[in-house]
Amino acid sequence: MGGITDHYETIARCNRCGFCQVACPIFRATGHEAGVARGRIALLRAIVEGQLEWSPELKEPLFACLLCGACTANCFPAVPTADLLLTARNEYLDRVGRSSIHRLLFNHLLPHPGRLRMAARAAALGKRTGLARIAKALGLLRFLGRDFPRAEQIVDRFPSPMLRDRLKDVCAESEPSASRRAGAKALRVGYFVGCGMDLMCPAAGEASVRVLRGLGHAVRVLDNVCCGLPPQTYGDTAAAQRLAERNLPVLTSADLDVIVTDCASCAAFLKKYPTLFGPEHPLHEAARSAAGRVRDFVELAGAPAAGPEPVQTGERMIVTYHDPCHASRGQGITAEPRRLLAALANVEYRELPEADWCCGGSGSYALSHYDLSRKVLDRKIDNVVKTGANVLATSCPACIIHLSFGVRKRGLNIRVFHISQLLAEVSSSVPSLHSP
Numbered sequence: 001m002g003g004i005t006d007h008y009e010t011i012a013r014c015n016r017c018g019f020c021q022v023a024c025p026i027f028r029a030t031g032h033e034a035g036v037a038r039g040r041i042a043l044l045r046a047i048v049e050g051q052l053e054w055s056p057e058l059k060e061p062l063f064a065c066l067l068c069g070a071c072t073a074n075c076f077p078a079v080p081t082a083d084l085l086l087t088a089r090n091e092y093l094d095r096v097g098r099s100s101i102h103r104l105l106f107n108h109l110l111p112h113p114g115r116l117r118m119a120a121r122a123a124a125l126g127k128r129t130g131l132a133r134i135a136k137a138l139g140l141l142r143f144l145g146r147d148f149p150r151a152e153q154i155v156d157r158f159p160s161p162m163l164r165d166r167l168k169d170v171c172a173e174s175e176p177s178a179s180r181r182a183g184a185k186a187l188r189v190g191y192f193v194g195c196g197m198d199l200m201c202p203a204a205g206e207a208s209v210r211v212l213r214g215l216g217h218a219v220r221v222l223d224n225v226c227c228g229l230p231p232q233t234y235g236d237t238a239a240a241q242r243l244a245e246r247n248l249p250v251l252t253s254a255d256l257d258v259i260v261t262d263c264a265s266c267a268a269f270l271k272k273y274p275t276l277f278g279p280e281h282p283l284h285e286a287a288r289s290a291a292g293r294v295r296d297f298v299e300l301a302g303a304p305a306a307g308p309e310p311v312q313t314g315e316r317m318i319v320t321y322h323d324p325c326h327a328s329r330g331q332g333i334t335a336e337p338r339r340l341l342a343a344l345a346n347v348e349y350r351e352l353p354e355a356d357w358c359c360g361g362s363g364s365y366a367l368s369h370y371d372l373s374r375k376v377l378d379r380k381i382d383n384v385v386k387t388g389a390n391v392l393a394t395s396c397p398a399c400i401i402h403l404s405f406g407v408r409k410r411g412l413n414i415r416v417f418h419i420s421q422l423l424a425e426v427s428s429s430v431p432s433l434h435s436p
Helices: 004-009 025-030 039-047 055-064 082-096 100-109 113-129 131-137 146-154 161-173 196-199 201-213 229-236 238-252 264-271 284-293 297-301 325-331 336-343 370-387 397-410 419-424
Strands: 190-191 218-221 258-261 294-296 317-320 347-349 391-394 417-418
Touching: 004 082, 004 258, 025 336, 025 370, 055 082, 055 397, 055 417, 082 229, 100 113, 100 229, 113 196, 131 297, 146 370, 146 397, 146 419, 161 196, 161 201, 161 218, 190 325, 196 201, 196 397, 201 218, 201 297, 201 417, 201 419, 229 238, 229 264, 229 391, 238 284, 258 284, 258 297, 264 284, 264 294, 264 325, 264 397, 284 294, 297 336, 297 419, 317 336, 317 419, 336 347, 336 419, 370 397, 391 397, 397 417, 417 419
Parallel strands: 190 218, 190 258, 258 294, 317 347, 317 391, 391 417
Antiparallel strands: none
């Protein structure tokens, strides 16, 4: 990737016009120049020009960005602020150091799904028994992030069983009938299990696989590890590369037509695997091959001839849709989910104001920036309320968790679902989204 100095020409493209202010959720929440792209680019320029030295004081301005990409979408010279900050974060870690909790997560948990699942079960036990509240009161959880004691409430509960356990039964069921295959090409689909879907949104993941099978596709659940986005977002490119190396043999299997994931964040990052390995790297071609086969669930479910067979349900749903940053700006996926939702039986679709604004989830952002994430979330929930919707759909587990928290804190009668669960609701081939 190289250091931030290598990107000086890109940094210098910023003409300080300030158009990034209009679209930046953090700036709109704080009004502080340091929180907008123009301010962050000025910081990077000062580092490159030697006006600032690398030090722990740089951590806050470098890591307080959501990396949502809205600034670049609103920037005439298209300065890739998020990419520049990732480069700077990577150099910060090399020069200033890594925290012990991130070394534990990136080196010892994410590469080993079994360990990650054990950690999730331990956290679930802590919530059920009240041990988490005791530990929080004693200040024993601050090593997980400065704001973790408050951010812990974002997760209401840990679902059980987890997704991989549920999918054992789903995949053991008989293949769809030949009549379900009519009108759509049957594909050999490798289902990439995202960490968030596995641990936090198993009902949504189960609905995704059932919908894919209902469309006539043969689905194989992949034995993958974390896609690598969490360490990459934190700036630990080396850890992200190690996870990608573990996944590449799985993603390039010759007996699969496409790789599908229902996590927009996973899909966006898998498609960017070639950027982890330079053109001269021995894994570059494998990364290109894998990235070319990846499809977001919404892309496959939204194919022209691939809609589920609608059936009338008793309830009329008023549905609105939140664009995950990794779907809209990360992959350019905006029309497909709206087309799907608008076509569903018994559904009235209403467009969400500022639908593509970040909800403030951004992975683990709230663990260290809880107040900022709440301000961004409050703006999003205000807009959801304006629609009058009773169902809020999206396609990212981090968004589902954070939006559900926002709805719960307001006491709103709004259900938050992955779009696959809505497809399941109106399809005769899969169970209701009301199933636990």
